[in-house]
Each structure stands twice: as structure tokens, then as C-alpha cells.
Amino acid sequence: MQPKPMLETRTLPDARGYFGAYGGRFVPETLIAPLDELAAAYAEAQADAGFRRELEHLLQTYAGRPTPLYLARRLTAHAGGARIYLKREDLAHTGAHKINNTLGQGLLARRMGKRRVIAETGAGQHGVATATVCALLGLECTVYMGTADMARQAPNVERMRLLGAEVRGVDGGSRTLKDAINEALRDWASTYEDTYYLLGSALGPHPYPLMVRDLQSCIGREARDQILAAEGRLPDVAIACVGGGSNAIGLFHVFRDDPVALVGVEAGGQGIDTGRHAARFADPHRGRPGVLHGTRSYLLQDEHGQVAETFSISAGLDYPAVGPEHAYLRELGRVRYTWVRDDEALAAFRLLARVEGIIPALESAHAVAEALKVAATMDAGSVVLVNLSGRGDKDLAHVSSLSKGVQREAADG
Amino acid sequence: MAEHVTGEGRIAATFAAAAAERRAALVIYLTTGWPSPEATLRLVPALEEAGADLVELGVPFSDPIADGPIIQRASYRALQQSVTPRRCVELVAQLRAGGVRLPLILMGYYNPILAWGVRECVGACREAGVDGLIVPDLPPEEAGELWGATRGHGLALVPLVAPNTPQARLARIAERARGFLYLVSRPGTTGLRDRLPEGLADYVARARRASRLPLALGFGISNPAQAREAARLADGIVIGSAIVERAAQGPDAVAGFVRELRAAVAREG
Numbered sequence: 001m002q003p004k005p006m007l008e009t010r011t012l013p014d015a016r017g018y019f020g021a022y023g024g025r026f027v028p029e030t031l032i033a034p035l036d037e038l039a040a041a042y043a044e045a046q047a048d049a050g051f052r053r054e055l056e057h058l059l060q061t062y063a064g065r066p067t068p069l070y071l072a073r074r075l076t077a078h079a080g081g082a083r084i085y086l087k088r089e090d091l092a093h094t095g096a097h098k099i100n101n102t103l104g105q106g107l108l109a110r111r112m113g114k115r116r117v118i119a120e121t122g123a124g125q126h127g128v129a130t131a132t133v134c135a136l137l138g139l140e141c142t143v144y145m146g147t148a149d150m151a152r153q154a155p156n157v158e159r160m161r162l163l164g165a166e167v168r169g170v171d172g173g174s175r176t177l178k179d180a181i182n183e184a185l186r187d188w189a190s191t192y193e194d195t196y197y198l199l200g201s202a203l204g205p206h207p208y209p210l211m212v213r214d215l216q217s218c219i220g221r222e223a224r225d226q227i228l229a230a231e232g233r234l235p236d237v238a239i240a241c242v243g244g245g246s247n248a249i250g251l252f253h254v255f256r257d258d259p260v261a262l263v264g265v266e267a268g269g270q271g272i273d274t275g276r277h278a279a280r281f282a283d284p285h286r287g288r289p290g291v292l293h294g295t296r297s298y299l300l301q302d303e304h305g306q307v308a309e310t311f312s313i314s315a316g317l318d319y320p321a322v323g324p325e326h327a328y329l330r331e332l333g334r335v336r337y338t339w340v341r342d343d344e345a346l347a348a349f350r351l352l353a354r355v356e357g358i359i360p361a362l363e364s365a366h367a368v369a370e371a372l373k374v375a376a377t378m379d380a381g382s383v384v385l386v387n388l389s390g391r392g393d394k395d396l397a398h399v400s401s402l403s404k405g406v407q408r409e410a411a412d413g
Numbered sequence: 414m415a416e417h418v419t420g421e422g423r424i425a426a427t428f429a430a431a432a433a434e435r436r437a438a439l440v441i442y443l444t445t446g447w448p449s450p451e452a453t454l455r456l457v458p459a460l461e462e463a464g465a466d467l468v469e470l471g472v473p474f475s476d477p478i479a480d481g482p483i484i485q486r487a488s489y490r491a492l493q494q495s496v497t498p499r500r501c502v503e504l505v506a507q508l509r510a511g512g513v514r515l516p517l518i519l520m521g522y523y524n525p526i527l528a529w530g531v532r533e534c535v536g537a538c539r540e541a542g543v544d545g546l547i548v549p550d551l552p553p554e555e556a557g558e559l560w561g562a563t564r565g566h567g568l569a570l571v572p573l574v575a576p577n578t579p580q581a582r583l584a585r586i587a588e589r590a591r592g593f594l595y596l597v598s599r600p601g602t603t604g605l606r607d608r609l610p611e612g613l614a615d616y617v618a619r620a621r622r623a624s625r626l627p628l629a630l631g632f633g634i635s636n637p638a639q640a641r642e643a644a645r646l647a648d649g650i651v652i653g654s655a656i657v658e659r660a661a662q663g664p665d666a667v668a669g670f671v672r673e674l675r676a677a678v679a680r681e682g
């Protein structure tokens with residue numbers, strides 16, 4: 001694909017937080033003033049060289065940036081095509097890209113004089129990254145987490161508690177990420193005076209999609225420089241998994257005007273036609289533009305506008321909506337969105353462990369699975385860049401319980 | 414009240430009639446379809462009989478971010494009984510056919526309206542006898558389409574303002590408001606509270622400066638004592654969670670509570 005220049009994407013979102021028809025601020029009136037305060041404080045911080053310096057310093061000395069770009073030779077050989085490079089966000093402190101965003105927003109919270117931070121978490125990675133930054137900056141921290149996610153990501157619950165955060169289980173609705181966001185928004189509506197809501201992905205009401213994109217763009221900037229240094233050229237394709245869309249937008253944003261094909265990978269769950277998935281762009285019946293959590297974007301919903309239950313092996317991709325900028329990039333045709341099933345992600349998870357000695361997060365394993373497919377269709381002179389958004393330590397218990405379940409089923413059958 | 418008056422006109426007449434009786438209008442919120450659709454059909458006439466002036470019917474939604482635990486739970490149970498937005502509008506038509514005359518306002522989140530189709534939804538509401546809409550997650554900046562669709566129809570689009578709404582913004586919202594202005598009494602969600610928030614009088618006075626429309630205070634008003642206090646300040650008071658909590662006890666229990674509230678909103682002296 002030879003992308004057209006996308007000049008307009010550079011100036012988006014507009015003043016109301018829109019990327020084309022997507023984005024905005026669909027929130028109760030009580031949250032308008034706090035969002036205005038946040039947008040103003042963020043703009044001020046961005047313009048302040050001191051703020052940027054402090055963030056940069058922490059990203060380097062605390063989070064471990066720049067993260068390496070690694071040529072995965074044995075994975076490349078396995079795919080039998082293009083050279084596959086992994087952007088090693090799994091090596092960032094706390095084990096995922098989430099720390100890039102929480103450091104930036106944590107500094108902003110402190111600058112705004114807030115003493116307490118709240119966050120939602122699905123896989124627990126954003127919760128851990130938030131709890132970490134709160135410990136670092138001496139802020140009180142409350143993390144909302146669906147009780148279904150607490151069960152499948154138990155090690156992260158322990159980590160957050162060890163870091164001094166209070167983890168509040170959310171029992172409403174599907175007991176996953178979306179319900180945790182509902183509860184965080186409800187908390188914020190009455191606590192905004194002393195509380196900062198540290199949203200973990202490129203979604204929600206303006207200015208969150210913009211702010212999270214900015215803070216995650218270090219992934220793309222580093223990767224672009226690193227691949228130019230390693231290969232003397234840009235990659236042919238760049239691939240990332242898309243939950244809310246933060247690691248993907250952090251990569252895509254930097255390459256948007258380059259002749260690089262961009263691929264976003266959603267959670268295909270047990271397959272699109274089973275209805276048990278979280279692929280908002282892939283389901284023509286249930287994936288339609290709608291409004292959830294303050295933003296207009298693609299949303300899995302029933303015919304009556306009730307938000308649909310989603311399903312994915314990976315808690316971090318198990319979300320019914322997607323960041324608004326992705327809806328826009330898809331509409332422009334700039335990014336190709338596809339999906340990978342649970343079993344394919346699990347196979348990629350195991351393969352990467354075996355052939356490279358890297359255990360990826362189940363979320364990131366979706367991107368690896370797609371990279372294997374894409375690389376196999378290309379020649380050895382081509383280059384594929386994959387954002388390895390996180391490491392899989394958090395998933396070990398869940399994966400081994402799955403394989404035990406499979407063994408039991410086989411034994412029973 | 415003239416028989417043919419509907420929509421904005423019916424709402425205005427209701428507030429005017431309450432004011433003529435030197436009292437605040439009593440606005441009662443129910444989650445539609447909780448504890449069952451049949452119960453809604455029995456509850457609304459019982460509320461009217463007991464002295465409610467206006468009824469807000471909550472349209473169940475899967476992700477009610479402005480609501481506290483009581484309305485969340487009711488909403489969830491109603492959804493399990495397939496109480497869709499269309500079903501809510503049908504229930505309004507049935508209530509009207511059964512002789513309910515007080516103003517009925519649907520209160521629901523935006524996504525179900527979008528999924529139905531803004532114009533289609535407004536048309537169906539109008540036809541069924543709905544007088545107004547309240548959409549808690551639709552600030553004025555995003556309300557253009559719904560505003561346009563309701564305008565020609567005499568259907569009131571009632572906006573919410575909050576204590577932290579700056580004065581200039583409050584004035585802008587009030588300018589476009591129709592029916593009445595809904596004053597969210599405190600930051601946060603719906604739900605029961607021990608006392609009314611501080612600074613209500615100043616807040617109501619600020620809203621008065623911005624609007625000539627009737628002002629209704631809601632969110633957190635939990636019992637007759639709080640209702641009495643709020644009714645001294647505003648032209649109407651909204652009782653939600655305290656009603657929803659009692660709705661499962663049947664029309665008589667709810668009607669008894671509404672009679673107490675009605676006595677409380679009369680301004681003595």
C-alpha cells in the first residue's frame with residue numbers, strides 16, 4: 001500500500017476533540033469543568049520545557065528508555081519471509097508501554113496539585129504502572145478493576161497492593177475493563193477537586209486521546225530512529241495490537257506520513273462469527289459507531305444500543321470500544337485493521353518463548369501472530385516492525401490454567 | 414390544564430400550576446421496567462394519584478455512568494427483561510391510553526438514542542406522548558443533532574447544569590433550554606445522601622440570574638425533610654433513587670411515600 005500524505009491528521013484532534021466524525025466529549029455536565037481544567041493544564045505543561053525535561057529524564061533513568069529494537073532472527077526464519085524487528089516495550093519498567101503514559105500524566109497530576117490519583121485497569125498493566133508512578137511521586141492511588149479481570153490477572157493485583165495502591169473490585173456489568181472505567185468516571189465526578197483521573201488508553205473524552213497519543217509517541221519516535229540506524233531504511237510494515245489503542249497510536253502516529261503500511265490487530269477471541277470476540281472493526285453486525293465512555297467511536301453493541309459483552313483471552317484487549325483516532329484512521333484507509341483469534345495468539349505466545357526466549361504479553365502476542373502471517377508473504381529484503389507492547393509474566397497463571405482446562409476436557413471427552 | 418397541551422407546553426403549565434399553589438413541583442424518577450414493565454404501568458398512575466406533578470422515566474442502559482448503585486441495579490434488572498428504548502416508548506403510549514395526563518419525560522443515555530436513529534426516536538416519542546428528553550451524557554456541545562430533531566416537535570430537551578458549571582456556560586446552556594433547567598445538586602452520581610450539599614442557595618441564585626425557566630433540583634434528595642429544604646429554593650425537586658429503592662414494594666408503598674413528599678414541597682406560610 002502506498003499511503004497518501006495525511007496532512008490533516010497532524011492538526012487533529014480539533015478544538016472539540018474530534019478526529020473527523022470521531023471523538024468529542026460525551027460526559028455528564030459535572031465532568032466538563034474538570035476536563036477543561038485538564039486540557040488547559042496539559043497544554044501549559046507541554047509548552048513548559050522544564051516539564052518535558054523532567055519527563056524525559058524519568059523515561060530514561062526510571063523507565064529504561066529508549067527500549068531496544070531487536071531483530072528476531074529465529075522468528076524471522078520461522079516465518080520464512082521479511083525480517084521481523086521487535087520494539088521491546090516489554091523491557092520498560094513494569095513490563096509494558098503503559099509506563100510511558102503514567103509517568104507523563106503522573107507528573108501532570110502533581111503539577112495540577114492533585115493529591116490522589118484514580119485509574120482503571122483491565123490486564124492490570126496500566127494499574128501497576130499507575131501505582132508505580134504514584135509511589136514514585138508520593139500520590140495516593142486507587143485502581144478500579146473488574147472482578148473477572150482480578151481473577152485472571154491475579155499477580156498484578158498483588159503488585160498494585162505491594163506498591164501501595166488500593167484495588168477496588170468492580171462487580172457491575174461484565175466485570176471487566178469497561179465496568180472499571182464506568183466506576184472510575186463515577187468516582188471522578190465527585191472527587192475531581194483533589195483527584196486526577198489517569199486514563200490508561202487513547203480513549204475517553206477529549207483531551208485523553210490526544211494526551212495519551214502524545215505520551216506514547218516515544219515508541220514510534222525511537223523505533224523510527226532505530227530502524228533507520230539498523231537498516232538504513234523505514235520498515236515496510238508496522239504492526240501493533242489494539243485494545244483501547246494506545247500502544248498502536250504511539251507507533252502509528254510517528255509513521256503516518258511515511259510510506260509504511262500500518263496494521264492494527266484486534267482481539268478475534270473465538271472467531272468473529274461466534275460473537276465471542278472484541279474486534280470492533282471486524283463485526284459488521286455489532287461493530288458500529290456509537291458513544292461509550294465519553295467518546296464517539298466504533299463500538300460493539302446490540303441493535304438497541306446496549307454495549308455488547310466482549311471476549312478475549314487477553315484482558316487488555318477485552319474492551320467494546322476503540323480509541324476515536326483509530327476509527328478515523330480506518331475511515332481514511334491509512335491503517336488496515338485486522339484480528340487474530342485466541343488460539344493464534346496463544347500459539348504466537350508459545351512460539352516467541354521457544355524461538356526467541358521472550359515471553360510476550362497475550363495482548364502483544366496478537367501482534368506477533370499477525371506479523372508471522374504478514375512476513376511470510378514478503379521477501380527476505382522486506383522489513384516488518386512489531387510493537388511488543390508488554391511481557392507475559394502476568395499471563396503465566398492464566399495460560400497454564402487454560403492448558404490444564406484443555407487437558408481436562410480432553411481427558412473427560 | 415388544557416386537554417390538547419403537550420410537550421413543552423404541558424411541562425410549562427405543570428410548573429405554573431405548582432407555582433400558583435405556592436409550592437415546588439414534585440418530579441418523580443422511575444427506572445422504566447423495574448421491577449417489571451407491568452409494574453411501571455401500575456406505578457405511574459399511582460404516582461399521579463398521590464400528587465406527583467411530573468414523571469421522569471429512566472431508559473435502562475448497560476453503562477449508566479451518571480448513576481449510583483440503586484439506579485444501576487434497577488437498570489440492569491430491567492435490561493434483563495428486555496426493556497429496550499422502544500419498549501419504554503410503547504409503555505408511555507400505554508400509560509397515555511390508560512389516561513395518564515401528567516408530563517412524562519424520558520431520561521436516557523445517548524447511545525441507545527443514536528442506535529435507534531435520533532429522528533426516528535424523537536418521532537416515536539412524540540407520537541407516544543412523551544413530553545421531553547433528558548440525556549445526562551450529552552453536553553450542549555454534542556447536542557446539535559438531538560436539539561435540531563426535537564425543535565420542530567415541541568419536545569423539550571431539558572439540559573443539566575452542575576454546581577461547577579461556570580456562569581458564562583450556565584447562561585449559554587440556559588439560553589437553549591426548554592421546559593425547565595435541571596440543576597444537578599452536587600458533583601457525583603445519583604444515589605441516597607445523608608444531607609443536602611452546602612451552598613445550594615447560591616447555586617440556585619446563580620441559575621436564576623441565567624434563566625427565566627423553572628429550576629428543578631435533583632440528585633441525592635432522599636427524604637421528605639431534604640425535599641422540604643430543597644423546595645424552598647427551587648421550582649421543582651426531583652426524587653430518584655429513594656423512589657427506585659421502594660418501587661419493588663409496590664404502588665401503594667410508593668404512593669404513600671409520594672404523598673409525604675408532596676406535603677413536604679408545599680411552602681408553608
Ligand SMILES: Cc1ncc(COP(=O)(O)O)c(C=O)c1O
Pocket residue numbers: 096097122123124125126200201202241242243244245246247248315316317361363364389390391
Ligand atoms: C501489554 C499490553 N499491550 C496492549 C494493551 C492494550 O492497550 P492499548 O491498546 O491501549 O495499547 C494492554 C492493556 O492492558 C497491555 O497490557
